[in-house]
Amino acid sequence: MKILIVDDFSTMRRIIKNLLRDLGFTNTTEADDGQTALPVLKSGSFDFLITDWNMPGMTGIELLKAVREDPGLNSLPVLMVTAEAKKDQIIEAAQAGVNGYVVKPFTATVLKEKIEKIFERIEGS
Amino acid sequence: MSDNLNSTPDPTDPAGTRAEIIAHAKSMVEKLENGDSLEAFKVLEELNRAKDVTLFEELGRLTRSLHNAITDFHIDIGLAQEDQKEISRISDASDRLGYVISLTEDAANKTMDMVEEAIPTAKKIQMTAADLKPEWDKVLKGEIDPAQFRALHTKMGVFLDGTITASEELSQSLSNILLAQDYQDLTGQVIKRVIQLVQELESSLVDIVKTAGTVEELAGIETSALTDDAKPATEAEGPIINKEKRSDVVSGQDDVDDLLSSLGF
Structure with missing residues (x-):
């Protein structure tokens, strides 16, 4: 499971990375905004994207829209x-x-719950 | 200082303009009563002139107080020494806020370093203890032979030594985490100073806006009412600091979940 974490604050990326590691996800990559994230996503086979909204350059919502418009990434x-x-x-x-x-602010339990729910739904479909 | 702001013309009429107008008015009535219309019109012209003079004087007075207010704000385009001082105060405020960011970032990283160190230590104690537990249970039930007991005895000694070292390390990490919280005091002080500067600037700005408004009014300049240039409802806003006072924001994760499920999530 390859995960990309996008947030402009390195401490937040680190917190998410640590929480993901506790959940058993160790293969994580980081990017600090949508602009740097998009090429990374396109070049690597990522299974999951976690992104902040408010970032300089390209915001998270713009990144989400760009991902959904890209035939290689839309799912x-x-x-x-x-x-x-x-x-x-x-x-x-x-x-x-x-x-x-x-x-934000969120708890480890909430993050875990949401991630699990997303994978459940993907596996179920 | 802009102490003359918004005041109406001085009632005591120091410039004598009111007295002049009254005199003119009286003389005009007199001329009209005497049937001397031409002379009356001349007096009317005089009156108009007096009106213009009053207007210009008032405008001049307000322009001066506007200038004073601007000087108070220290933003003269000429960049006088005072202004540079003010600009450097603002850049000083930016530096201070930058310092807050770096201090909080350092504290967060320091804390996470300690936590990352502590977690494996705690895990190690937990795992070794879990490993010893079944054998210890056997001792309690008397189901252990002397050779096994000797082996367990040695393991137990190693475990206890390890636990002493590990808990010392954990205590150290915990007190380092405690110390890393000193940023709250330091950043609090810095932020307070910046808030003070912002308040000072705001009150100077309000003075300028008030005076400028009066000048405009008197000069007959019409400015369109401030339009509320509303941001798009979905523009990024950052953390909401007054959730309880706003109806357009969610109050927490439960609200988010409810909203999403109402959308079919």
Whole structure:
């Protein structure tokens, strides 16, 4: 399971990376915004994308839309982990095809639950 | 200072303009009553002139106080010494906030370093203990032979030594984590100073806006009402600091889950 973590704050990337390791996911790569993430996604066979929303350069929602428009990436599961908490934003992310939405600050349990739910749904379909 | 802001013309009429107008008005009425219309019109012209003079004086006064207010804000385009000082205060504030970011980042990394060190140590104690437990249970039940007991005895000694060292390491990590929280005090002080600067700047700005408004009004300049340039509802906003006062945001993960499930998730 190859996971890309996209967040402009290195400490947040580190926290997510640690939580993922506790869940048994050790193959993680990091990027600090959508612009750097997109080429990384295109070049490597990633199984899962975790992204923040508010980032300089290219935001998480733009990244999500770009992923959904790319024929090679459009089925990639995407989990949004963000401080953005407006209802309209959550609706926009849902409409853009996000697979899960976690608001910061979050707990390890919530992150675990959402990741498991996404994989359950993928395996079930 | 901009102490004359928004004040109406001085009621005591120090410039004598009101007295002048009254005199003109009286003389105009007198001329009209005497049937001297031409002279009356001349007086009317005088009155108009007096009105213009009053207007210009008032405009001049306000322009001066606007200038003072701007000088207070230290943003003269000429970049006088004062201004450079102010600009450097703002850049100082940026530096201070940059310092807050680096301090909090360091603290977060330090804490995570310690946690990453501590987790394997704790795991090791747990695993070794779990390993010894079944054999220890056998001792309690008397199901162990002397050779096994001697082996267990040695293992137990190693485990206890290891646990002493490991718990010392854990204590060390924990107190380092505690120490790493000193950023809260330091960043709090820095942020307080920046808040103070922002408040000072705001009050100077309000002065400027007030005076500029009066000047515009008097000069008959019409500015369109401030349009509320609303941001798109989904533009990134960062952490919401007043959730309880807003109806357009979710209050937590449960709200997010409810919203998503209402959308068929």
